[in-house]
Amino acid sequence: MSTHHPEAPSQRRFAARPVSLLPIEALADRALSSDLLRSAVDLARWCGPVTPVDVDGVPDPQDVRTAIERCGLWPRALDRTPERRAAWADGITSATQAEDFLAAWRTAQHLGMIECETGQARPTPDLERWLDSPGRVLRWWTLAFHSCVEQSLRGIAGLEPQTTLARLYESPNGARVPLRLVTQEILPAREAHYLPARCPAWNSVRLTRALWRLSDTGAISLGWYGPRSDGAGARTPRAAPSWVQLTDLGRFGIRQILLAEEQSAPLTEEFVRLDADEFLDALADFSPDGQLVALTAWLDARSPEQALREIVTVSSGPGLALRRWNATMALGTISSRVEPQLYALLRSGDPTLAGLASVVLLASRMLSEPERARLTAQFGHWTAIDMFAAATCLGETGLKSFLVSEAAEGIDRFLLDDVTRLWRPEHPDTRSVLRLLGQHHPDPSIAARARAASAHAPPRAEGS
Template identity: 30%
Template structure:
């Protein structure tokens, strides 16, 4: 499958070097991880002073991206990919080529990743040197000759007056090597709407101070989650290299061996396990087992598995010294964020195409924020939580008082009172809101962010199997029984939500 959308709002520091220039023409810029490649193209145009007059393309490994219907028949659509998908970690590289006549190649390298600074406008240029080439000057060789002529005007024309005049015209078009960074910043601000991408966190109030366990304890909990355990088991199985097919995935025999040895998908029901075992037995290509390809692509996207031309290898830090707790939490945080936004390559959960402030995804982030505001270890009734979130989504987010909503029900205690406060009508929460919330809670439970408590009796559970299992609990006026499910934000989940809050500019202090 295609890489998953990693809209986690982390910031990538990119060094962009115009290949073949000496001294190098380079720029240092910070961009959000969820910046689209189509927008990264515009950023580079501003940084180098290009005029957006020629075709372009990106290359990351064996994948090439361009505008839809653009330069290459096999190209992927740059409008469907983001920086965080194609550049997964520090040291990741790619190439942006502009004008296939002059062939300007820009080497893009991730120098660092980190959290966005509150109130900061992104994309943000930090540094750079060397004016960009004049459009259409003939390529990097011609550009270097113009730079030399600028510094050695005595060489202009070598006695040929007409040649000297033409050369002087091009030399005068050269930009100064000392950049006007303030001007570039202003151009970026105008291009991207004049508003900081992470300014003020959408007006939501600061989060309550929380306590987190030590990093080592959180990392140990992350390593116990099924998704990360399976990823690391697959990564270590690759070890010092396995052969790949022409499509860049393991051969069918190796996939069968991996599935047999690694105890993947341990929570599958008996019917699912039998059906998968039959598909594994008949496996003729990786496409016949998409769940394995999902796991494989995720490991590659996170940098756990490094893919060469014909072989794949375990990343060096796992082979040599083992990951640090910080590195483990970085992997887990990406899994947590991508679980909410949608699968690596799957469809987003929100109606907004994966945007964290659209549709069901927005509702779920609000639900997680409310769990974060509740006392540590509190068991929140999902039906009430859904009603409150739905009411908050209808209100202006700037006026959303999360603490007040919690207090109205004595922190989820009185669901009858909470229903009237949160819903503002007959208290009935439509299936369209509660069902996605319920299902997504099960998804994040898999990554260890929440613990679910099913308080439904066996008799009621059987009674609703053929009915709607997502109706509000504790509602005497709702016909028929309903599933009664409680959710608890784990310490690992608290860490993940805090990382999201910080990345979107919302203050999230820790207690001393």
Template identity: 30%
Template sequence: MSDSSPLPPVRLHPEAELARDALSTPLLSRAARLARWVGPDTRVDAGGGLVEEQLPAAAEALGLTGDDAAAFASEAWRIAVDAGLVEIADEEAGTVTAGEDLALLTGGAPHDVLAVWLAALETVVADAAVPDLDELMDAMDEGGEVDFSRLDWDPEGEAEFLDGVLGNLYLLTANEDGPGDGPVPLPALAASMIVPGDMGEPTNDVLEQVSDAMMRLDDQFRLLEPIGLVAYQPVDEALLADPEEEPAAAPVDETDVSRYGMVRLTPLGLYGLRARLLESGFEAPAVGELADKGADVLLDGSAAYGPRAARAETEQWLDRREPLPAARELLAAARGSDAGAPLRRLRCQEALALVGAPAEPAVREVLDDPELGGLARVWLTELGAADVPAPSEDLVFWLTIDTLAAQLGSEGDSEEFQALVEGLAGGHSGFFAAAWRVDHPATPEVLEAMGRLHPDKRIAKEARKAAFKARSQQSG
């Protein structure tokens, strides 16, 4: 991902709902309980962790039992310290007190609760990029210190890898063509980081790298689930067993992709990753951010949105305004001869469709406008209005170029745009002879695109000639 390009907009759940989700996550709720458990006899070591002899009491306070109880209690304590729920009162004595942020979990606004959760999330993400305990034990030298040279571990590279995976998961969730709220197969997510985009059939070496990445991600997502970032279905243990040492109790269906791990971002996770992306300098829009802006900001800001996100953004914008004044503001903002103007007019037409009949007076006011008259006629006709004046031939061609320019700006060289080009060129034999004369800033660009995309070489050549004439006319 490039931090210079805006990401697809996401639809966030209300902060009050997200705050409730945050408070109910296992890790944050345990950390809060430990912070309330803290007393005058609570002691920490030099690193800020609970002294070993107090871990059983901490585990008991959390209602934890079993071999991992002390480890879970220790983890919850680290979250409490890093999230500001407890504070070390005296480093030399190793005493602690409840932190100021603990009160935010019960008396703060939803945004305050989420700020505490985000601090906890950073700790968990950092932990997920660290080798597991077994690997660290294997790398210990005779003095009990970890010899990092014996670990196949690049701290910076591992953190970047996990950030990249989470970024791709965010993109898949936000993209209108992605799974949305549905789960993503772990092999696909691992492959998105390993397999080059231009590679046809992956080599055995690449497939082995994908398999290794899956195993790393399996461990990491198990760590990230308790903080509420993801919902994760782990890799089926039967797939990891050595068939010679541990014969499967039942046949393994290797075609069932869900057995290789499935992960999805939770609504809270989507909020958390967006916050991290914003902090890292990415432009990560959220639906609803433009609702209190002017129509010019709405039309330009939603220009790159997918159809569903653009509609949702526009609906929220319209909900705050009276229909007729809103229609007039939209039409005024749709004017212009800049490169973004055609797409603004397309978004304006879509917004007016949401306004419906109350917008008719505003639309009739622009029937004679050279830039909006064609849009107005199309909109009134679709509304079923009476007395819609017929457009001149010049207006029809201008509107055609404007519409194609908007589609090109929205979709690029898509299959849909190519189909539109083929239908237009095939349905009008003299199109290019007239089109190059159209006094529209985007005429050369549109004709060049038609020449680039039309499969018929003769027609494509006509389009390129027309584009040359149009560019010569504009430059002259």
């Protein structure tokens, strides 16, 4: 009998996991250090006291070349030797040829750092005062980040931004997510339906270009697992990175997007104060990565004994199968530190709590083979029904997903090999589980056995 937990169905849309944020002053410092905001501020200062601009509010090519050299706005892929830089700059006849300059200039204008009127650009009079305000800096950065997200992920990669952002937001703090995994997770479904066979590689390139652009905001870091050089040993700035990492600033920015869309985006310090029932019920709404983060945060705020007491108090009784399912995940992380209390629950006389304790102990690998066999024989049928009942709480799709998952392997046959054990004692969800297994199990023979077991259920005791 498997003691793994079933995967949640991929079709579900998960709630954002709890996150911790740096203080506003630290976030503002990082925002000002990002390439995007630093370049915009540099250009705003450079254009003073006044700089002539055309009808589109853009300096002439000579001033563009001066600003690029002064502020270091060279293209990322350009060879950094002075000769190559000079040759490239001499070829500029319009600001549109200097993509990095123009992006930073438009950002400074959009954020109000630069004022343009009567053919002249100048830094806004309040620029230096505003730079000393962390709140103002973060508002600037958030606006620039939102704009860059749209331009890079939607404009360059042709992706729904939230798909990519959610993948990074759910990853544990500091995790370096392999770029190939991000590509596999967010591109295949789209490509399979809309793009010819030659396009997946092209779209991976577009995603990489989009992430390079997004890295200028300071929201993500890109890196390599090994040396990055060409055959001659020179660094290759445009080489495809190996991993992408969400920064503290990026986590703040994505949370602002979620809040603007009126989605739940809890902070860890708020989440850890939840009562055990709210905590366990919330776990069902997180992704697998989100569950890991939420479990760690909530349990770290309590002693193992306190966590066990709080969880046990809210996990007993009918109609709480999904909560107990989540409780086994929580208690599984502290099982070695509450082993005596778990054995005490086995003797509690409450089948819901005894079953809960048996699952945690079976998954802990602390038991000998005879002990495992004894617990499986004593509590196996009850806990099997409880697991199926929990899966049904996720809807028909959740049950079907569980039935074909590794977690369900062998449980159905174990359950139906000794039908008489189904009713000693009877789980309150036994009849509904058998009915649903009979309707939805992918193996016709097991579905038929479930229907037969349901048809021969003993009559309910009067008053039950």
